[in-house]
Amino acid sequence: MSTKSEEILEQYKSAMMPTYAPSAVLASGKGVTVRDVDGLSLYDFTSGIGVHNVGHCHPKVVKAIQSQAGKLTHSSNLFVNEPATKLAAKLVELSGLGGKVFFCNSGAEANEAAIKLARKWGSANGGRYEVVTMRSGFHGRTLATLAATAQAWCQEGYDPLPVGFAYADFNDIESVRAAVNERTVAIMLEPVQGEGGVTPATEEFMKGVRALCDEKNLLMICDEVQCGMGRTGTWFAWQGYDVKPDLFTLAKAIADGIPMGALVSNAKFADVFTVSSHASTFGGNPVAAAAALAVIDVIEGEKLLDRAVEMGNLLKEALQGFVDKYDKLLEVRGKGLMVGLVVDGDPKEIVEAFRAQGLLALTAGGGVVRFLPPLVLQEDDLEDATDMMSDAFDCVFGE
């Protein structure tokens, strides 16, 4: 007899394009746990890939979505809706950059908007269009953001990619300087690389990029799609450095699972886009915006920025214990609750062993097991998860 999970997976395989190889079929979530359709409970240390910073189905977020869904679910951008307007004002306030916001529906779209804004400004300022991005970075799957993603494994088969990108080495300011030329208009980077291996930028590098942008009249663009919304212990990861970007992008965690993306500018670039120069049918959707306002409320009310730092330190400590014990575990790195465990070998094997114990985690490039637990994580949850990891490592490394 097959389980409900097996039945649905069978149907999934026949009806959905095989862009993923999923294992669990999820039915519900609450806080830091999810339940599959057969009732099995799992700790979700993926947060739906960096989405559920306030946990699954936070009551305040659920209430905000339900309430807004009964009032107005869409307005088009030919009209104003109040939740999106309030959210834009709130993001500007949290950023402290004094600029403005453009809403869209995903991380790739937010980065696409940032690239378009930079090009639009560059076209009027020296005919410049090239964007320098970092090797092992990740910016999305549309053609332009794929071209911005300097990783062969996801570009393969999609030639010709849009032109106008140059690549440099992350945390190597001389490499970035060498990639800048008379066509360059912007430098784009993740303050903490996510997919590429959970690698934080060094303070020196962030400051170097800012100084280079000032020197060459370039925009500094931070992709905060994964590291933003409190994940690293500040609202936006760039705030953990002594620099200010010109533009930054948000998506994943902004509305706790309701699709939403945002481009936030400083004052200088707030009015580069003009009427009809960029658009999105669903951008600033009132249900998503209501969810996002609730997310911000929860992060503030439950002091989740501090919690991300505290729990991140505990998680890193626990992982360091395993690194000290097993030769095949090399290093712990990350910021706040964006944590990577560097392994000698295939991180997939470890993620699968975790899964067998009831813990969901992710892999990342460069042989990394990636942990993105909800910021509402409690100490006893972490203790349970650490026990699961311990059993999983025993299985993998044979004790």
Ligand SMILES: *Cc1c(COP(=O)(O)O)cnc(C)c1O
């Ligand atoms: C996930 C991610 C994206 C792409 O976001 P989508 O919503 O999948 O389009 C872009 N940049 C970073 C840093 C990401 O982690």
